[in-house]
Amino acid sequence: MSGRSPTATRLFWVAVIGGCASLRYGAPALSATGAACLAILLHRLDRPRRFRALVRRIARRHAPTLALRRRQECFVDAYGNTIEDGWLRERAYFVERTVLPLVGERGFSEDAEPRFEEMLAIVERVACAHELPDEVDTPEDGIAYERYCAERLGEAGWDARPTGASGDQGCDVIAEKAGVRLVVQCKRYGRPVGNAAVQEVAAAALHWSGQMAAVVSNAGFTPAARKLAGTTGVLLLHHDDLTTLAPTRRAGRRGLTVGR
Structure with a gap:
């Protein structure tokens, strides 16, 4: 049998x-x-219907996060093209790491591979259907964007201040809360931020004696930046994330060894 x-x-x-x-x-x-x-x-x-219903339930549990990540990872480039590469990677990551284990536990392992695209489509519909608060227009100017990020950190209880236009050593905003110093580099971009920003803020964290380091952007981040951030402990954030950011002392390596 x-x-x-x-x-x-x-x-x-x-x-x-x-x-x-x-x-x-x-x-x-x-x-x-x-x-x-x-x-x-x-x-x-009835198995296909039950499979789709299960995937929808899983996605709806994370609907606010999925909708926010969709907003954060989609942008319009300088030529007027809508770039969704970051969101497509995020969507696939969610299905692989969150949805697949749960559908396997419910006895749908044999359905997962042939219906992967269907799962992606369900996640897309759930993310699109969830209503987010209207996005506040962010400043176009880089210096104004740094002040904007400092203000959003202030909403989360951080004592935050921009460092100024020169001599910042890769740090645009310094913030402190509960004895933790956060070093932030702000990038108001029309394209995903690369790993150079991660290198710079990791070095800046050493220079400014920071326990946390982050790159904040209105756009997404390249795969290389995400990989390097995972190695160095640098946070990659959208400015929407700043109002809920909590201080943590990150374990492991806190910065890069520059010049080797």
Whole structure:
């Protein structure tokens, strides 16, 4: 029976047991066997709907975060093109790391690979359907954007101040809360931020004796920047994240060794 599907296996054993029972109990047992087989078939036919419903439930639990990440990772470039590369990566990451383990636990492992695109589409619809507060227009000017980020940190209880236009050593904003110093580099970009910004703020954290370091941008981040941030402990944030940012002392490496 190892080569058969679970549904075929269930039908086989119901038929065997029901057939044996019908030899003794006659028509009632035969009718019960037929009803049981029909129920198994209907349950199997309903499997696609149950799979989609499960994926929707999982996505809806994270709808606010998905909607925010969609907003953060989509932008319009200098040529007027809508760039969604960052969001497409984020969406696939969510399906792979969050959805797949849960559908596997619920017995839908065999459905996951052939319906991967369907899962992505469901996540997209959930993210689009969730309403976010209207996005506040951010300053176009870089210096004004630094002040804007400092103000948003202030809303979260940080004592934040811009460092000024020169001599900042890669640090645009210094913020302190609960004995933790945060070093921030702000990037008001029309394209994803690269790993150079991560290198700079990691070095700035050493220079300014910061326990936390972050690059803040209105746009997304390149895969190289995300990889380097994971190694160095640098936070990659959208300015919307600043109003809820809490101080933490990050374990492990706190900065880069520059020049080696």
